Amino acid sequence: MESTETYQVKLKVFQGPLDLLLFLIRKQKIDIHDIPIAIITQEYLEYLEQKEKINLNREAEFLLMAALLIYIKSQMLLPREKAAEEEEDPRESLVHRLLDYQKMKAASTLLKKKEAEELLKWKRTFLPPLLRIEDLDLVEVSLFDLAEAFFAVLKRKEREDFQIIKRKEHSVEEKIREILTILRENSYLDFLDFFIRQQTLEEALVSFFSLLELIKAKRVMAVQERRFQSIKVWLINDSPTGK
């Protein structure tokens, strides 16, 4: 009479027939991680040993259930292969990407705020060179030096295989404004550095003419600390009218 009864599992989280346990796990009412399969099988074997006769039906059923349990648990424990994940739900990855994007946007807003706060606090780290043009023993470079440096940069750029995707019009007025802005912010401008950053030949040429204009108007000064050192452009007269 006992043999017709199903085997009962006794665990902390569950007590009852094994098929019910399996059902609950599949329905996710019970976490598979909480089910000690080793203990279930151990106890089942002990239970079997106490029996004189074996009920084939019951034992086959247990075996099937236990095998399913082990399968489910192994699936949970093993790291999944990437390919399987990608097949899952394409929407999920999109949502994930959107969330990441939003997070990044929000974080950059915060960083911007932090930056503004921090820039108000001056540290010795931030100090620009406290040099003033009159304090330096500088050599003003000639037009020839400037042109030479300019062509050296052009040569270097030539070797880069760049393509023009978008054609932008550049005007000397615009460039003059750009150069002045850089000078006001940084107190000086590195000649080489500035021209290397120019995107196209046209832009570089316009920049060069703008610089020459500014030098002619005595608004900036191109100087070298020593010969063959980098050429720096300094602002000497900010307003176009004032002498």
Next chain:
Amino acid sequence: MNNRLKTIVEALIFISQKPLTPEKIKDVLQEFPPEEIDQAIEELLQSYSSNERGIQIIKSAGGYIFSTNPEDDHWIRRLLRIERKNKLSPAALETLSAVAYHQPITLSEISALRDTDSFHTLKTLLQKKLVKIVGRKKSPGRPLIYRTSHEFLSYFGLESLKELPSQEEISKILEAGEDVQE
């Protein structure tokens, strides 16, 4: 003795151009017991915390550094003849956020996150030393991997990466609404 230690610590912080960590201070002052050094730092911070001074000692990137008060920015700029300080571009801030939250990260991962090619922005950030290269990824092409640097922390006045807003704080900002998208 203690007062002497306090002035030494003050001198060390003063002379440092980067945030000076307590470890470094202890390293230099190896003749002194570490607990006394900690105490000296603490006392020094306290004596600077009053509003009577034009400079303060702030914690940044895990260390201490002298800084002026934010209210005096105007006068300092007048002295230094600086109209305003350069700020990072929105693209640079976005790229930094991507690196900060997903580091270690490759260029193509950053570009994917931002949905735009980030080569030039990343290059600028490297030049500004706000990000650094930490190695190569063991994947096809062996792309370079990037992390935020120590300078990143001190630039934004962060003590450590943990100070970056958490997921919850970010959700709050997102809920707060439109002002995020400037």
